[in-house]
Amino acid sequence: MSAQRSVIVLAAGEGKRMKSALPKCVMPMLGRSLVGHVLHAAGVLGAQRTFVVVGHKADEVSAHVAHVAPGAESVLQAEQLGTGHAVRTAMDAAGELEGTVVVLYGDTPLLTSETLSAFMEAHEASGNAASVLTAVVDDPAALGRIVRGSDGEFEAIVEFRDATEEQRAISEINSGIYAFEASALREKLGLLKGDNDQGEEYLTDVLGMLRADGSRVGTHTAADVDDTLGANDRAQLAQLQAIMRDRINVAVMRSGVTLDDPASTLIDATVSIEPDVTIRPGVQLRGATSVGSGAEIGPDSTIVDTEVGQRASLVRTHCVGARVGAGVSVGPFAYLRPGARLENASKVGTFVEVKQSTVGPGAKVPHLSYVGDASIGADANLGAGTIVANYDGVAKHHTEVGEAVFVGSNSVLVAPVTVSDGSYVAAGSAVTKSVPPGSLGVARGRQHNSDGWVAKRRAGTKTDKAAQKHQSGD
Secondary structure, three states, rough: OOEEEEEEEEOOOHHHHHHOOOHHHHOEEEEEEEEHHHHHHHHOOOOOOEEEEEEOOOOHHHHHHHOOOOEEEEEOOOOOOOOOHHHHHHHHHHHHOOEEEEEEEEOOOOOOOHHHHHHHHHHHHHHOEEEEEEEEEOOOOOOOEEEOOOOOOEEEEOOOOOOHHHHHOEEEEEEEEEEEEEHHHHHHHOOOOOOOOOOOOOOHHHHHHHHOOOOOEEEEEOOOHHHOOOOOHHHHHHHHHHHHHHHHHHHHOOOHHHHHHHHHHOOOEEEEEEEEOOOOOEEEEEEOOOOOOOOOOOOOOOEEOOOOOOEEEEEOOEEOOOEEOOOOOEOOOOOOOOOOEEOOOOOOEEEEEEEEEEEOOOOEEEEEEEEEEEEEEEEEEEOOOOOOOOOOOOOOOEEEEEEOOOOOOOOEEEEOOOEEEOOOOOOEEEEEEOOOOOEEEEOOOOOOOOOOHHHHOOOOOHHHHHHHHHHHOO
């Protein structure tokens, strides 16, 4: 490794073709923004300083960079006058830099740490004043071509519009990723001029200047051409996400995880999954989610920023900011909202919503229930249709359900209230007062049957006929 390394990420552009209120570089892709993926990959370089050149919506991009890469320094390029101008803006803000300066782009999310490491090793081993990361592609389209001399050494980068037919047939392209010796870069940046059709300063001109001075300029070809791909519109963004999805899914499967249908499975780059997990079709694992060994997720589940314990089962479940313990059963059609904590071997079943609540070890909330701002004790059972009424229209209140409590179906627990250990709540109760330990809480009107009501009020209906038939014994 050289004595010092610095990284400059170019992220000042608007990305008009995205047609988005978001700056292109902060658009999301599988757990990180585009520039977030680049900064993550660049971490392998061990740079002493990292600069992100911002321009369009500079404050928004700078705040994002500070969040995803706290050590990076944002540098404002007030006018977007080309890549050379952007790098010079960063170099001027940096003061004296030594060693190697690596220039990256904020819209190349597929760039990997492995490719950057290999590129850096090749550059520093060669003693080049500059190196270019290249790629060999089937269809180079309008990309700049790498022109080599008869000896095979780098000669020039020729833009498509300036290339001859012979040069346009070249399949090796410029990725736009460079490594420079810092002092040589600074010197040549000071000589750049914007005397071209675009009125911009091109970083590629620095390479020509170095060559003209007899300095060595080399290349390194990326092992995977996908690493160099950028996104200019939503269609290209989707193509890049599909590539990243496949990369992540292959790595996950090789780590010992079963994916029934990789094509329908989206796993963010930030997710952690232990071996022997099974993921059914239609699953999304997002954000800071972690999944313990032996768990089974899906089908048709979205798990966001959630900790899933070993051997847990989540079927057709939506989770955000929850914690699911070992051996827990969730779903189908359950919704775990932020603050939901399901302790080991508990159950949250069909059409159940849990928010900011703890469901204790072995406790069950099997069907058609809402549990909000509550603590459910170990081995408690909430019958079908149990509602925790936690909101009085102004404030949220807490409900405490003790150990081994049984709450009958279609009951409402009106917070704040406590149903103490070992007690029962009769089905259909609206509990507004605490239930002591070992007691039966009954909070419902007494049933009254009005004999002959159907014959008087619904005479001649099919209901009346059914009653008459029963009464006659037919």
